[in-house]
Amino acid sequence: MDEQLSYLGVPLIRPRVGFFELSSCEGCQLQLLNNEATLLDFLNLVEIVNFREGMSERGDTYDIAFVEGSVTRKDEIARLTEIRKNAKILVALGSCACFGGVNQLKNRFRDPDWVKKEVYGDFPIETMEAHPLADFVQVDLSIFGCPIKKEEVERIVTDLVVGKTVHHPEYPVCMECKANENICLFELGEPCLGPVTRAGCDAWCTSNRRGCWGCRGPAEAANLKQLEEIMHTYGFDRETILDRLECFGGFASFADTIRAQAKKSPARRKKS
Amino acid sequence: MQNKLTFLDVLDPGPGTHRKQDPGSFEYTLPAEITSIYPLTASEKLYQIQIIDPDQRNRFSFRPGQFVMLELPGIGEAPFSISSSPVRRGDLELCIRAVGNLTNFLARIERGARVGISGPFGTSFPLKKMQGQDILLIGGGLGIVPLRSPLLSVLENRSRYGRVDIMYGAKSPAELLFTYQYEEWRRFDINLGITVDRTDKSWQGRTGLITELLQERIYQTTSLRNNTYAIVCGPPVMFHFVCKMLTEAGLPMQKMFVSLERRMHCGRGKCCRCNIGSTYTCLDGPVFDYWSVMNLKEAI
Amino acid sequence: MKLSCEVNVHHLTRVEGHGNISISIKNGVVKKAQWQVVETPRFFEAMLVGKHWENAPYICGRICGICSIGHTLASIRAVENAFGITPSAQTANLRLLLKHMETLQSHILHLYFLAAPDFLGAGSVLPLAKSHPEVVQRALRLKLLANDACDIIGGRRLHPTRTVVGGFTMLPEKGELEKIRQRLLASVPDLLASAELFKTFAIPDFSRETEFVSLKGDTSYPFIGGGLVSTDGVLKKERDYRAMTNEYCAEGFTSKLSKLSRASFAVGALARLNNNFTLLHATAREISKFLGLLPVNHNPYMANVAQLVECVQVTLDSVRLIDTLLGAPWQEPRQPVQAKKGEGVGAVEVPRGILYHYYKFDSRGKVIKADCVIPTSQNHANILRDIEALASQYARTGKKDREIELLAEMLVRAYDPCISCSVH
Amino acid sequence: MIFKVFKKQELARLHALLAVNIIVGPVSKGNDRNGKPLYDFDVVYDFSDLALDYTQTVHSPKRFVLPYQETLSTFAVSRDGWEKHVDLNVYRPLVFFGMHACDINALNKLDLVLAQSTYPNPYYMGKRKNLFIIGLDCNPEPQCFCRSMGTDSAIHGFDLFLTDLGGKYFAEILSATSFDLLSQITCQDPSAKDLARYKHVTSEKSKHYTASVDTSDLTKILDLEFESAAWDYWGKKCLSCGTCANVCPTCYCYGVAEQVDLDLQHAGKTRSLHSCNLIDFAKVAGGHNFRPQSASRLKYRYYHKHRGFVEAFEESLCVGCGRCGAACLADITPPEVIASVRGKE
Numbered sequence A: 001m002d003e004q005l006s007y008l009g010v011p012l013i014r015p016r017v018g019f020f021e022l023s024s025c026e027g028c029q030l031q032l033l034n035n036e037a038t039l040l041d042f043l044n045l046v047e048i049v050n051f052r053e054g055m056s057e058r059g060d061t062y063d064i065a066f067v068e069g070s071v072t073r074k075d076e077i078a079r080l081t082e083i084r085k086n087a088k089i090l091v092a093l094g095s096c097a098c099f100g101g102v103n104q105l106k107n108r109f110r111d112p113d114w115v116k117k118e119v120y121g122d123f124p125i126e127t128m129e130a131h132p133l134a135d136f137v138q139v140d141l142s143i144f145g146c147p148i149k150k151e152e153v154e155r156i157v158t159d160l161v162v163g164k165t166v167h168h169p170e171y172p173v174c175m176e177c178k179a180n181e182n183i184c185l186f187e188l189g190e191p192c193l194g195p196v197t198r199a200g201c202d203a204w205c206t207s208n209r210r211g212c213w214g215c216r217g218p219a220e221a222a223n224l225k226q227l228e229e230i231m232h233t234y235g236f237d238r239e240t241i242l243d244r245l246e247c248f249g250g251f252a253s254f255a256d257t258i259r260a261q262a263k264k265s266p267a268r269r270k271k272s
Numbered sequence B: 001m002q003n004k005l006t007f008l009d010v011l012d013p014g015p016g017t018h019r020k021q022d023p024g025s026f027e028y029t030l031p032a033e034i035t036s037i038y039p040l041t042a043s044e045k046l047y048q049i050q051i052i053d054p055d056q057r058n059r060f061s062f063r064p065g066q067f068v069m070l071e072l073p074g075i076g077e078a079p080f081s082i083s084s085s086p087v088r089r090g091d092l093e094l095c096i097r098a099v100g101n102l103t104n105f106l107a108r109i110e111r112g113a114r115v116g117i118s119g120p121f122g123t124s125f126p127l128k129k130m131q132g133q134d135i136l137l138i139g140g141g142l143g144i145v146p147l148r149s150p151l152l153s154v155l156e157n158r159s160r161y162g163r164v165d166i167m168y169g170a171k172s173p174a175e176l177l178f179t180y181q182y183e184e185w186r187r188f189d190i191n192l193g194i195t196v197d198r199t200d201k202s203w204q205g206r207t208g209l210i211t212e213l214l215q216e217r218i219y220q221t222t223s224l225r226n227n228t229y230a231i232v233c234g235p236p237v238m239f240h241f242v243c244k245m246l247t248e249a250g251l252p253m254q255k256m257f258v259s260l261e262r263r264m265h266c267g268r269g270k271c272c273r274c275n276i277g278s279t280y281t282c283l284d285g286p287v288f289d290y291w292s293v294m295n296l297k298e299a300i
Numbered sequence C: 001m002k003l004s005c006e007v008n009v010h011h012l013t014r015v016e017g018h019g020n021i022s023i024s025i026k027n028g029v030v031k032k033a034q035w036q037v038v039e040t041p042r043f044f045e046a047m048l049v050g051k052h053w054e055n056a057p058y059i060c061g062r063i064c065g066i067c068s069i070g071h072t073l074a075s076i077r078a079v080e081n082a083f084g085i086t087p088s089a090q091t092a093n094l095r096l097l098l099k100h101m102e103t104l105q106s107h108i109l110h111l112y113f114l115a116a117p118d119f120l121g122a123g124s125v126l127p128l129a130k131s132h133p134e135v136v137q138r139a140l141r142l143k144l145l146a147n148d149a150c151d152i153i154g155g156r157r158l159h160p161t162r163t164v165v166g167g168f169t170m171l172p173e174k175g176e177l178e179k180i181r182q183r184l185l186a187s188v189p190d191l192l193a194s195a196e197l198f199k200t201f202a203i204p205d206f207s208r209e210t211e212f213v214s215l216k217g218d219t220s221y222p223f224i225g226g227g228l229v230s231t232d233g234v235l236k237k238e239r240d241y242r243a244m245t246n247e248y249c250a251e252g253f254t255s256k257l258s259k260l261s262r263a264s265f266a267v268g269a270l271a272r273l274n275n276n277f278t279l280l281h282a283t284a285r286e287i288s289k290f291l292g293l294l295p296v297n298h299n300p301y302m303a304n305v306a307q308l309v310e311c312v313q314v315t316l317d318s319v320r321l322i323d324t325l326l327g328a329p330w331q332e333p334r335q336p337v338q339a340k341k342g343e344g345v346g347a348v349e350v351p352r353g354i355l356y357h358y359y360k361f362d363s364r365g366k367v368i369k370a371d372c373v374i375p376t377s378q379n380h381a382n383i384l385r386d387i388e389a390l391a392s393q394y395a396r397t398g399k400k401d402r403e404i405e406l407l408a409e410m411l412v413r414a415y416d417p418c419i420s421c422s423v424h
Numbered sequence D: 001m002i003f004k005v006f007k008k009q010e011l012a013r014l015h016a017l018l019a020v021n022i023i024v025g026p027v028s029k030g031n032d033r034n035g036k037p038l039y040d041f042d043v044v045y046d047f048s049d050l051a052l053d054y055t056q057t058v059h060s061p062k063r064f065v066l067p068y069q070e071t072l073s074t075f076a077v078s079r080d081g082w083e084k085h086v087d088l089n090v091y092r093p094l095v096f097f098g099m100h101a102c103d104i105n106a107l108n109k110l111d112l113v114l115a116q117s118t119y120p121n122p123y124y125m126g127k128r129k130n131l132f133i134i135g136l137d138c139n140p141e142p143q144c145f146c147r148s149m150g151t152d153s154a155i156h157g158f159d160l161f162l163t164d165l166g167g168k169y170f171a172e173i174l175s176a177t178s179f180d181l182l183s184q185i186t187c188q189d190p191s192a193k194d195l196a197r198y199k200h201v202t203s204e205k206s207k208h209y210t211a212s213v214d215t216s217d218l219t220k221i222l223d224l225e226f227e228s229a230a231w232d233y234w235g236k237k238c239l240s241c242g243t244c245a246n247v248c249p250t251c252y253c254y255g256v257a258e259q260v261d262l263d264l265q266h267a268g269k270t271r272s273l274h275s276c277n278l279i280d281f282a283k284v285a286g287g288h289n290f291r292p293q294s295a296s297r298l299k300y301r302y303y304h305k306h307r308g309f310v311e312a313f314e315e316s317l318c319v320g321c322g323r324c325g326a327a328c329l330a331d332i333t334p335p336e337v338i339a340s341v342r343g344k345e
Ligand SMILES: Cc1cc2nc3c(=O)[nH]c(=O)nc-3n(C[C@H](O)[C@H](O)[C@H](O)COP(=O)(O)OP(=O)(O)OC[C@H]3O[C@@H](n4cnc5c(N)ncnc54)[C@H](O)[C@@H]3O)c2cc1C
Pocket: A167, B067, B076, B077, B078, B079, B080, B081, B082, B094, B095, B096, B097, B098, B099, B100, B101, B102, B103, B104, B142, B145, B146, B260, B261, B262, B263, B264, B286, D280, D283, D284, D285, D286, D287
């Protein structure tokens, strides 16, 4: 643990790493503990200085801050700003941090007070719209997914340590889905966001015969118009598309467009 | 058990295998060592790389214009033009600009490090055909790197060629490569024209586009048609203007050579990443005559 | 002797979510003893309104990263109850197996990574990797087994992909199940070694009488569905959950709180064990006795021991379940779902206690009303009372601030609270 | 070529004879949403699992010679240097039981680039050379246009080819191994009746093609229509998802990625199949993308298959199996694309 890291004779700095969570299920952090087989190697590669869910010791400066969760209360903006100040690289960990995640589903109600009342009645509770981190601070790197894929985080952390730039796949999930030799869920009569969602999860859901809900947000050249077309062709109504597009926030603006159109025009007839 | 099919080992060297046809050579890299590193500019360094095994080193031969694939485990593998003279064989010089994973890691590496080399790959400049003719070597930016090997070759056999012009342009004086060698090159009776887009205080030379240098050269001759060959290396925009100008000055397209760059993952005509149509930059190129490039869609 | 003490723990570590402890003792008199929950609410119950039934398990699983499987299963059960769907025996067995594996992974995570450092005098598991490598390796082995099993059955160890209303999208390979079975059997020595380890831990001597509530097992130790029972003699049907949870809001808590017969009650491993001790597997019962845990035990720190006993319980019961599953050919993984108007409740014993999901649907199967009652929120009032009792028990003992702080922290950790979950 | 006929029930014996090897063949994968049966190639342990009356598999047999992902080499890295280990990932022969003509021809085309050109790819060759192929005749599906591509029958690239004559199989024998095998089951030389029947079956088959592509002068047309608006039309639809290349039996473009292991003592190099439709396919150093538009990438796939490859090998890199069109969610099919580029429709 104390000896200097190096690779091919090039000395490497063991980054000081902190994990932080805002509004979230803490599942993404948990995924890191879920690396049983490689956890010890992982711990050798980095120096964890802050990980509230796992340890009591705390440190205040870090090379990499992994921030999980979205911002849903004022005090979280302050915490996030503080983390940003202390971190060289700020990583948005998981869909909540990248896009608002499931938390942003409440943003779709026009009346925020209704939302509060629905859950807490008249008890006063502080909250605001759910936001991704990038709405308040500069995010240097995003790790997508709900939950994040531990292999991907390990790869990214190794790349950061050896100094490689992190490239996310730009193509959609279909590419990985097909490489897993899955039969397309559309053929099996189920909707899927694979054609527009950024790959990198190795088609986690579709390989388990579950349609993709777009947790990793849009692929680089996401052809959303065509997706809508496909959904209609295969007989899925607008709400089914919206359920998926709205779920994690990555497609929020496109979902809004569809909602807005829905108000204007009646549902398009499906191709027979 | 006679119905158990027999297993064929393709790496088993059968009789009469040709070197390139030997499948065992596919992923095989020659162990090599970085023997010295010279920083040339802020982002480019010149690496001297020696193939470790003396036998392999001496057998390694290449022609100017060809490239090697250089590999670092887990970091990457990429094509680099050989910029040393072919007489030096497996004692290579590569000039590498730090732009990405492999190249940035190389920039941090120390002398003595091990790398893997495979190749040489690709086509080369037809130096034999160029003998007895005037030669224009036109390079922009990093384009001087693939030009250096044919240049050194020409200098070593200076008497076999006619007039030799080098035109080299860079964005700024700080980005000029091989500055320490200009004097030496000039001594060989060649015209060395250097220009930069942007100047700074220290710069005494000329400012402007490389096309202006070329224009001046063209004015000195009536036509380039009969006695000239050109080699053009640089960014795609430069190809475009320079080649057009040369064509207008009468230089036939098949006497103009360019070196193209594409993303390459194998260097062996398999990965398709460098394809332009079915033309592989790695097999059919990187050196093409301008006529072939004109006929390739989306080549530059 | 120093009879004053100030404890202020802001964002307690090694628990899921954000909670604060503050204790103030002046000259042997407790001035303040507080447990506060400051986690930001995420409003899952509101999010679901207007969404199609299919969203409920998918979205609600995301209430919690640790017990996402439990949430998904409770949610599915609520939807199935609303639509009048009875899962096939195969589905029920697979779900229970999946549930067991989540229980195992969550308990091991808590026991070794969150709780054990306190007993071994460390701030986290990291130094233990050096000082007690075999302990850490054992924990990793057990957790890996549980997680691998969750991958194989649920498609993913966290936020499962295969679990849907009506059954599963896909079934595990039988060969894979067989491998899990063997690994489960092979893990028994690790569990016994864990028992030996916990036997050496000095469990603080503290107890406070309270009401323990859990699901009531009929013939087997309860995990999925059924009525509830309490040590105060309450019995209620699954659908009458509100009569037990009685949620209310209170100052200092962004989570809701619950009460039943008294000011507070406790749920979780200790409650389950106190109420269903006789239904434990014989070996699990033996281990419970070995560790000095017999019903009804009122020492909240013994929840750790109860979790360990449950690890043995679920491991052995999983072997039984796999035997049953492997003993029959695979049936259809999934039955068709017909949405209809109605309401349904799903109760599941997740690692930290009883979890309820409730939905009301319109005729198109859209959610009109959703309600999720989380075990940790049921425990909050009890944690608060325990902290108060702990403070007064130690008020005149002259313990150092740090000692009392540690005892209080360990007390809260013993409940293995899932705070973000309780606020949701 | 040597021809034989044998009774249908002999096929199970042939299977039994080969069963000491790993056998791969078509198996049923349930039905699609319209109740149409689905098939794919998979390892087969039991003769009854072989779905020999299969229509077309969803995925091509390509992965058995060119896996979607493959480790090319691994490295052991130490303080003083590193070593590279290459493993071709092939250890024993594979029997392919029941491959249609298009897929056999697809392998033949892959051979041109991967086995018969400069720098043969040993990962491919190792698998390809250790493949024993039993071909099987088929009935055209609505998406099949193999006849236009001249790949509706296979003349080489297999060991044995079977045609269903009703109660018998008509066998074309191309390798000594398959000759040996057939000598272990009961078979006869074809009678005049068998031959007549064989000719009848093949001519019946050719009547059932519904899809076609006009390939006359296609290389030239493609060159002329480089700027055609048709490309933009299809480009707008294309999802840039790479599904077409993945299901295609001849698409072989790939990418290589290197990864250092978490322990910094190992590293690896993986090849994975790519597709020219993917947005980052033509990116080079400095981030420049030679084909940023979806239309230009889609066009590129057609140019590579129907023009570039023809220039290099005098045949096209498409066998007309129609899988890409069938799998494309945007309904982009080669017959339609080519017709529209030709200005038809
Ligand atoms: C024939 C030939 C000769 C060459 N000769 C030389 C030479 O002599 N000297 C020289 O310096 N260079 C030369 N090059 C260029 C050199 O090969 C590249 O600079 C090199 O490949 C870069 O490798 P890298 O690993 O450092 O960069 P990479 O990490 O591969 O990155 C290169 C660029 O591509 C982008 N990129 C990489 N991967 C992705 C991805 N997955 N998604 C999106 N963007 C991505 C990066 O942002 C970066 O800008 C030559 C190229 C060819 C084809």
